[in-house]
Amino acid sequence: MSAAVSVRRRKVPVGHYVRVTSGVVACLLFLFPVFWMVLTSFKMPRDIFTTPPTLFFTPTLETYISYMSRADIPYRMLNTVIVAFGSAFISIIAGSMAGYALARIRLRGAGMLGALILLSRGVPPIALAVPMFLVARSLGLTDKHITLILAYCTFLIPYVMWLMRGFFMALPKELEESAMIDGCTRFGAFFRIIVPISLPGILSTMIFSVILAWEELLFALVLTNRNASTIPVSIAGIAGDSVNGANWGALTAVGTLTVVPVVIFALLVQKWLIQGLADGATKG
Amino acid sequence: MSNVEIRDVRKAYAGHAVIHGITIDIPDGEFVALVGPSGCGKSTLLRMIAGLEEITDGEIAIGGRVVNDVAPKDRDIAMVFQNYALYPHKSVRENMGFALRMRRTPKAEIDTRVNEAARILGLEALLDRKPRALSGGQRQRVAMGRAIVRNPNVFLFDEPLSNLDAKLRGEMRSELKELHQRLGTTTVYVTHDQIEAMTLADRVVVMNGGRVEQSGPPLELYDRPHSLFVAAFIGSPPMNFLEGKIDAAGKLALDTGEALDLPALGHPAGTAVTIGVRPEHFALADKGWPATVSVVEPTGSETQITARLAGRVIRVLIRGRTDVGPGDTIHLHADPKDVHVFDTLTGKRI
Numbered sequence: 001m002s003a004a005v006s007v008r009r010r011k012v013p014v015g016h017y018v019r020v021t022s023g024v025v026a027c028l029l030f031l032f033p034v035f036w037m038v039l040t041s042f043k044m045p046r047d048i049f050t051t052p053p054t055l056f057f058t059p060t061l062e063t064y065i066s067y068m069s070r071a072d073i074p075y076r077m078l079n080t081v082i083v084a085f086g087s088a089f090i091s092i093i094a095g096s097m098a099g100y101a102l103a104r105i106r107l108r109g110a111g112m113l114g115a116l117i118l119l120s121r122g123v124p125p126i127a128l129a130v131p132m133f134l135v136a137r138s139l140g141l142t143d144k145h146i147t148l149i150l151a152y153c154t155f156l157i158p159y160v161m162w163l164m165r166g167f168f169m170a171l172p173k174e175l176e177e178s179a180m181i182d183g184c185t186r187f188g189a190f191f192r193i194i195v196p197i198s199l200p201g202i203l204s205t206m207i208f209s210v211i212l213a214w215e216e217l218l219f220a221l222v223l224t225n226r227n228a229s230t231i232p233v234s235i236a237g238i239a240g241d242s243v244n245g246a247n248w249g250a251l252t253a254v255g256t257l258t259v260v261p262v263v264i265f266a267l268l269v270q271k272w273l274i275q276g277l278a279d280g281a282t283k284g
Numbered sequence: 285m286s287n288v289e290i291r292d293v294r295k296a297y298a299g300h301a302v303i304h305g306i307t308i309d310i311p312d313g314e315f316v317a318l319v320g321p322s323g324c325g326k327s328t329l330l331r332m333i334a335g336l337e338e339i340t341d342g343e344i345a346i347g348g349r350v351v352n353d354v355a356p357k358d359r360d361i362a363m364v365f366q367n368y369a370l371y372p373h374k375s376v377r378e379n380m381g382f383a384l385r386m387r388r389t390p391k392a393e394i395d396t397r398v399n400e401a402a403r404i405l406g407l408e409a410l411l412d413r414k415p416r417a418l419s420g421g422q423r424q425r426v427a428m429g430r431a432i433v434r435n436p437n438v439f440l441f442d443e444p445l446s447n448l449d450a451k452l453r454g455e456m457r458s459e460l461k462e463l464h465q466r467l468g469t470t471t472v473y474v475t476h477d478q479i480e481a482m483t484l485a486d487r488v489v490v491m492n493g494g495r496v497e498q499s500g501p502p503l504e505l506y507d508r509p510h511s512l513f514v515a516a517f518i519g520s521p522p523m524n525f526l527e528g529k530i531d532a533a534g535k536l537a538l539d540t541g542e543a544l545d546l547p548a549l550g551h552p553a554g555t556a557v558t559i560g561v562r563p564e565h566f567a568l569a570d571k572g573w574p575a576t577v578s579v580v581e582p583t584g585s586e587t588q589i590t591a592r593l594a595g596r597v598i599r600v601l602i603r604g605r606t607d608v609g610p611g612d613t614i615h616l617h618a619d620p621k622d623v624h625v626f627d628t629l630t631g632k633r634i
Contacts, residue, residue, distance in 0.1 A: 174369035177336050182430075183357045183386025196373045 034259065041252035048248050063249040064257075072226075073234060073254065080214060080230040081261065082145050087152035088209035092202060094153070095160025100190055102161065103168035104176070114165065117158045128154065129222040136223055143225040151219045156209050163208075167201035168194065203269045214262055231258045286347030286360075286437040286470055287312045288333060293342035295328055295494075302328055303494045305342065310487075315464050315471045317485035319478055320517070325494040326474045327442055333472060334363050334440050347437055357386070362431035363440040366447065368423045370415040370430075376402075377411040380429045401433040404463070421452045428460075432467065441473040445480060457483060478518050482506070490514050508624075512631040515560045515624055521588065523560040524598040527628055530555045542594045544573050556628040563588070563601035565622035568608070572617035575600075577608050589614070 040048055042059040067073050101107075102114045132151055133142065141147045171194065179189035195202070217232040224233065231254065238250050288310040295303035303325045310316050318326040331337040333344055335356035343350050351359050362383070370379050380401060381394045389397075402408045405425045415423055424444065431439055444460075445453045461484055464471055475481050481488045482502040489499040490513070497517075498510045509515035515523050528538040532553045535543040551557065575591035575598065582605060589600040591614065600616065608614055625634045 172367055172369060174365040174367055175371065177334075177356075178363065178365060178369040179371075179382075180336070180356045181334060181359075181361060181363050182383035182434075185355070185357070188386075193371055197371075 037252045037259075038256050040248060041256045043249065045249055063253040067250050067253055068257075072229075073231075073257075076229055076231050076234050077257065077261075079145065079224075079228055080232075080258075083148045083152065083220075083228070083230060084210050084213040086145065086149040087156055087213045088206055090149065091153050091156035091160045091209050092206050095157045095205075096164045096195070096198075096202060097190075098157070098161040099164030099166075100168050100194065103165045104173065114162070118162050121155060121158050125155070125218050129218055132219070133222050142223060143227045143229075145228045147223050148220060148228055148230070151223055152213045152216060156212060159212070160205050160209060163205045164198070164201060167198055167205075171197060207266050207269060210265060211262055214258070288438055288470060288472065289343070289345040290329070290333070291343045291345070293329070293332060293344060294340045295325070295332065295337065296340045301340075301494065303332075303340075306491075306494075306496055308489055308496065308499065310470060310472065313468045313470055315473065315484060315486045317473045317475060317481035317488045318491060319475055319481040319488055320491035320497075322476060324491040326476075326491050329491075330363075330440055330442055330472060330474045333438070334361055335359050360437040361440055362434050362436040362438075363442065364427045364431050364444045366443040368415075368427040368447075370423055370426055372415050375412050375414055376407060376418070376426050376429075379415070379426055380411075380433050383430065383434045397433050397435075398429075401429040404432070404466075405429045405459075420448055421456065424448060424452075424456060428463070432463065435469075437470065439469050439471040441471065441475075443475055444473075446475070446477070453480075460484060479520060482518070488518075490517060492517075508633070509560075510633050512558060512560070512626045515626070519562055521563050521599045521601065523562050523624070524566075524593075524596075525558050525560050526594065526596060526598075527556075527558045529553075530557060538594045544594065551625065551634060555634075557634065558626045558628045560624040560626065561598075561618045561622065563599040564603075565618050566598075566600040566616045567618070568600075568602065568606065569615050569617035572615040575614055575616055577610055577612045577614055580606070580609060591616075 039055070041063060042061070043057055044060055044062065047054065047057040098117075102110055107113075128151075136142045136144075136147045175193055175197070176184075176186070176189035179193045180186065184192060215232060216230075217236060220230045220233050221236065224230070235251060235254050235258065238254060239246050288308075290306055290308040290310075292305045292307055293303060294301065294305050306325075306329060308316070318329060320326050328337055332339050333346075335351065335354060339352050343352060345351065346359055346361070371382065374382065377398055380398045384394045384397060398411070399408070402411055405428060407422070407425055407429055410418060410422060410426075415426065418426065424447075427444065441460075445456050448456060457480060464484075473481070473484060478488075482505075485502060487500060488502050488505050490497040490505065492513050498505055498514045505514060505518050509518060509523075512525070516525070526536065526538060526544070528536045528544075530551045530553050531537040531543060533543075534553075535545055536557070536559060537543045573593055575593040577589055577591045578597075579590040581588040581590070586604065587602045587606050589602065589606070589608065591598055591600060593616070600614075626632065627634050
C-alpha cells in the first residue's frame with residue numbers, strides 16, 4: 001500500500017475545537033490588561049482617556065524618559081532584582097532540600113509537619129509584617145536587602161518545599177538507591193542524581209518564586225524606606241498620589257518596566273524546562 | 285566474590301513484623317533465587333542485604349563481615365532494580381562508569397571496563413545514547429552492565445525481567461545464566477516467577493508470609509515439596525490436589541463421598557490428607573480414577589487435558605497426542621512414588 005493511500009485525514013473531534021477556543025479566550029482575558037498597560041505606557045496623557053479608546057496614536061517614550069530619569073527608579077529596580085533573586089535562590093536551596101526530606105525520609109509525623117509548614121502560608125501577611133518590623137528595628141536591620149530577603153523566604157520556602165516535594169515523590173526512589181549502592185551518600189545521591197533530573201521542576205519553581213518576590217508590596221512597604229525599597233513600592237506611590245491623582249502614564253510605564261525583566265527571565269530559562277528529561281530512567 | 289550469611293534476620297515496620305527470623309547461608313559463587321508470592325518479604329530481605337532497609341534484628345554478613353551498620357556504598361554489592369533505575373541525564377557510558385567514578389578509579393581503567401562490559405552485553409553501539417533512546421531490553425542490559433562493570437562481591441537482582449515481554453524475558457534469562465556461569469559471582473535473585481527461579485538458580489528459597497517455606501536445589505523442590513504451599517507454588521501447570529481421609533480399606537475417601545484407590549502408602553486410617561499429583565505424572569490407563577474431560581489443548585509436543593475428577597478440576601499433561609475429546613471419560617493412573625501426601629491440617633508433607 002502506498003504512503004499516500006495509508007495516510008488518511010483523521011476527523012478532529014468537536015471537543016478539540018472547544019478546548020482550543022477556551023484556551024484562546026482565556027489567554028485573551030489574561031493578556032488584554034497587560035496589552036492595554038503596555039499600549040497606555042506609550043501614549044501622551046491626552047490620548048489615555050479618549051472616548052472611544054483608540055488603538056492608533058502617536059507613540060511616545062516621554063513617560064519612560066521622565067520616570068527613568070528619576071534617580072530612585074533604576075535604583076529600586078536594582079533592589080527588586082537583588083531581593084527577588086536572592087530570596088528565590090535561598091528558598092530554592094532550602095525548600096528543595098526540605099521537600100526532598102519530606103518526600104523520601106521516613107519520619108514519624110512527616111506528613112503532619114509538611115501540612116503545618118504549608119498552613120503557615122495561610123497566615124495573613126499583615127499579621128507577620130508588624131512583628132517583623134519590630135524585630136528588624138530592634139536588630140537595626142530595617143531598610144536592608146537581607147531583611148527583605150529573609151522576610152520573603154518565610155513565604156517562599158514553604159511554597160518551594162511543597163511544590164518540590166510533589167516533584168520528588170513522582171521520581172522513582174530506586175534512582176537514589178541505585179546511586180547509594182554505586183558509591184554516593186544520601187546527599188551525594190541528591191546533588192548528583194536527583195537535582196539534575198529535577199532541573200525542570202526546580203527552574204519552574206524558581207520562576208514562580210522570583211515572580212512572587214518581584215511583585216510583593218506589603219513587606220517591602222513596611223520593612224524598607226529608601227535604601228532597599230523596591231519597584232512595587234514606587235508603583236504604590238504613583239497610584240496613591242492624593243494631590244495630583246493617579247498618573248496613569250507613569251503607572252503603566254513603570255508597570256511595564258516591572259513586567260519586562262520577569263518575562264525575559266522566564267523566556268531565558270524556558271529552554272531548560274525540557275519536558276520528559278526523566279524519560280528512560282525506569283521501565284518502558 | 286563472597287559468601288552471604290543471613291542469620292535469624294527479622295524486620296518490622298512500626299511494630300508489625302514482616303520478616304520472622306530468616307536464616308540462609310549462601311556460599312561463595314552460588315546463585316540463589318528468593319521466590320514467593322507478592323508480600324512474602326523477598327524484596328525486603330534483598331533490600332536488607334543491600335543496606336536499603338534497616339535490619340530490625342539478626343545479622344547479615346558479606347564475606348565474613350557483619351554489614352548491619354555498613355552503608356550500601358561500602359558493601360561492595362551491585363543491584364539491578366525491577367525498573368532499571370538508569371540515570372536519565374547520563375549516557376549509557378556514564379551510567380555504566382558512574383560507580384567506578386565514585387570510587388575514583390582511573391579514567392583509562394573505567395573506559396576499559398565499560399567497553400568490556402559493553403562488549404559482553406552487546407551494548408557497544410549504544411554507549412553514547414541516553415536511556416530514553418533505548419528499548420526496554422536495551423535498558424535492562426545497561427542495568428546489568430552497570431552491575432557487572434564493578435566486579436562486585438555480590439550481585440542482587442530485584443525482579444529484573446518482570447517488565448520485559450515473554451520473548452525477551454526468555455532471552456535475557458539465558459543471558460543471565462550464561463553471565464553467572466562466566467563470572468561466578470555470588471548472586472541473590474528475587475522473583476515471583478517460579479520458572480525463572482527454577483531455570484536460573486543453583487538453589488531456590490521459597491518464602492511465604494515472611495518465613496522460609498523450603499530451600500533447596502530446584503528439582504528437589506519440584507520432586508519433594510515439604511509443604512502444600514511449596515507444592516502448589518512450584519510447577520507449571522500447577523500440581524493437582526485432592527482432599528479427603530484415608531479409610532479403613534486404605535482408599536482416599538473424598539469429601540464428596542467417593543473413594544479413590546490409593547497406592548499402598550501405609551498411612552493410618554482416619555488421617556485427613558491432601559494428595560498432590562503433578563499433571564505430567566498422570567497417565568491414561570484402562571483402569572484407574574475416572575475423570576470427565578472438559579477441555580483438550582494440544583501444543584504439538586504434548587497435550588494438556590482439563591478434566592473433572594470427583595467434582596474437582598484437574599489438569600493432565602500427556603506427552604505426544606491423544607484422541608480424547610470433551611465429554612469423554614478417561615481413567616487416570618499415577619505411580620505411587622509420584623503421589624505426594626500432605627497433612628491437610630498442618631499442610632506439611634507426610
